[in-house]
Amino acid sequence: MSPVDSPVESKAYPGQSGQLPEHQVWRWFAFARRSLGMAGFVLNRVAGLGLVLYLLIHLVVLSQLTRGPQGWDAFITLARSPFFLTLDVILLAGIIGHGLNGLRVALIGNGLLVPWQRRLLVVLAVLGIVLWVIAAVLIYRG
Amino acid sequence: MWTITLKIARYKPGEARRIDTFQVSIDPERTILDAVEKVWAEQDRTLVFRHACHHASCGSCAMVVNGVEVLPCIKLIKSVTQPDGELMIEPLHNFPVIADLVADMGPFFERMLIVGMPIVGAADPLPKQEAEDFNRFDNCIECGACLSACPVVATDSGYLGPAALAAAYHQLSVSGDSLSKQAWDTLDGEHGLWRCHATFECSAVCPSNVDPAGKIMALRRRMTIERIRQMLGLGSRSK
């Protein structure tokens, strides 16, 4: 978090209204002193973009299937290496985090469970970590 | 008496931003705003900041203290620091800065004007009180803290923002779901209530318990239910 923001100048005195500053994306990452909901938001953005990227790569990689067993099975051997399995575990963290936080936002965002939103967030965070650990163990065991 | 250090973000048009450090000797039972006013009164008359009522009613003094939006007029020194402690004081985020701690509130009030909620409405009768037509000021004191804390406002300068959305919910509840065309278009448009990402930062920093995020969600629920009803041909629930 930057200690001091660079201001958008407003020569305007009150009444000669300026515009709100734009594009301060870095503020999304200044969640150190913010609530858990802010961290959830940033996680959702980052994981979501990561997942879109993964989806595109995944679709391209699937084209290997058209090259028959030699193409695909070579890739699968590579994908079963510990390095790729670790990537899978990271991917899974993104999916679980994005999915459960998304579930929270979908519920809250339609006006359901709003009074319990903070508790819901904590419960889902714990649930997500548990699911992730179990899945990671399963992936590494093969 | 405590001696505390105030690090105040300074800015004058045409000059670079800097942080000035002031030592203030003050009773810890007094407020952050008192400390800032004391800096102005005793050390640096060039310091500008907004303030008026000193009891959380006017909403003009909102600032960012140690990274979080507060109303400094009701935050006691002893609640935010210790003897010899340090406070970092900045103007509201996400607003244009006129100078020092003075944010330009124009964009905020433009948003409030779109919705046009009256600042005075019906008061709930007190416990054991006969229901009479009492009125009262709304809880929202229009301080801008919610816009400063909102991650969507930070990147989308066209976003209607928490205060105006909460006002819209309030206004719809008392007006039988009617709003001006402009208000509807802004409210339900791409930069209206569907832009919110439910971080609840606005509700966390609101000094007046307005709970803008909760109201945005309630508004969405009503709009979604209404949409589904009308899609299913059940007719409108509103008047």
Add this chain to the structure above:
Amino acid sequence: MKSSTSSYSAIVIGGGSTGAAVTHDLALRGFQVTLVERGEIASGTTGRNHCMLHSGGRYCVKDAEAGIECIEENTILRKIMPDCMELNGGLFVALDDSDMNYLPRLVQGCLACEIPHRQMTGDEARHLEPYLSPEVKAAVWVPDGVFEPMRMCMSFLATAKSNGAKVLPYHQVEELIMEGKRVTGVRVWDRIDNQRSDLRADIVVNASGAWAEEIAAMAGIDVPVVPTPGVMVSMTGRYTQHVINRCNQSSDGDIVVPQRETSIIGTSSWTVENPDYIDIPEEHVNKLLDRGSQMLPALKQVRPRGIFVVARPLIGKKGQDEREISRTFECFDHASDGVEGIVTISGGKTTTARAMAEKTVDQVCRKLSVTAPCTTRDTVLKSYRTYYTI
């Protein structure tokens, strides 16, 4: 030659309720007005006031003039600023024998000042306001109200701006520009960009309240203003809809004003030399809490949310008992001090700001032979929100 509306220029010093109302009035009468204020609008005495729209009940016994001003202005403000007030009335409550003795005098005062009022028993009062102390023996209803001083100033100034006035906050007057024995303008220090500049005008109105003496001294004039601070405590929780007054002569802790979810107890009173920064005497706070909770015992159970202090600009001689000084206002034409081009308006209350402005601008118009009449009684003010957007 007399003109109906003015083509003169004016500078108003001070962005409190008086300065804002004067600016509004001058703009309506055609003046080219510039308001200069060293801080934010309402950052002085006005902002930190009790938020009470007086009915006049508080003054009618001892100070009929102030009482009449209050009820007149109360009636007018309801009409011109209807969107910015809690209008739930007020109760004067009598708890002890001394209060009961005062009660008939209050009723007399209300009659004399034509303040609408209704006397009731303690039970009737508690029926209306259940949190009132069981000690309350009788009460008198009056048309008190609650308003927000900053939003009131913003309403006046939004309207003034739409009529062409210029508002310059963060501009501190450092000097009055003199040509011989005539004030022709002000030298201001723009605290936003640290520049100094001269503003010229045909007339300067000193509406700087508790600081009026300081400004007048720049022209070598003495104005008898006594900065008289009062402490107020805003408590968590709203326990009444009405403003609750103690049915007795004004003293510390005898008003509780409900606003939003809070109750504001006021006020104490003493005098200071420098009103810029005032320390809060702890014994004042304790006294307010003690006296306030006599009327509303529930206040004992809750914590203060904000404690604040500010100096009223009372007109009087130094050393005079501050509770004895009239709460009315006075407009000084300094021609009588041998200095032209400047008038000072001081004293008064935020409730009477419009009347103060009317009287002041009448005086200005007489000096400049402008015949435009005052129309602020019937001019409904613009939304305070437009102050920032006009």
Add this chain to the structure above:
Amino acid sequence: MTHVMDTRNQNRAGLGWLGQAVSGVLLLILLGLHMIAHHFVVKGGLRDYQEVMSYIGNPVIAAIELIFLVVVSYHAMLGLRSVLLDLGLGKSQEKWVTRSVTALGIIMVVYGVWLMSTLLSRV
């Protein structure tokens, strides 16, 4: 003139949001199935060519995978658009973003259908 809450007042922003929520919930189920089928029930953790072919040979599975593709593309593109719109774009840029993500989504689905039909022709 005031307007009352009515879908005629509503524009597509709300529909998009609802679509994102509904597709998200669907994805929790579909992606869960997908992950289990491809990671947790197969020996070695991932399907080789033969296993893939026999898996999608089941028409129900093939249909589910295609539905999954449509839903995930919709959700991904709407999400991408949402992130971009959060950055505060002008009206014309917004239109451009909407068109781009729509095109990309259609390409993804068409590509997936082509891939699936190519593979199915070999079963």
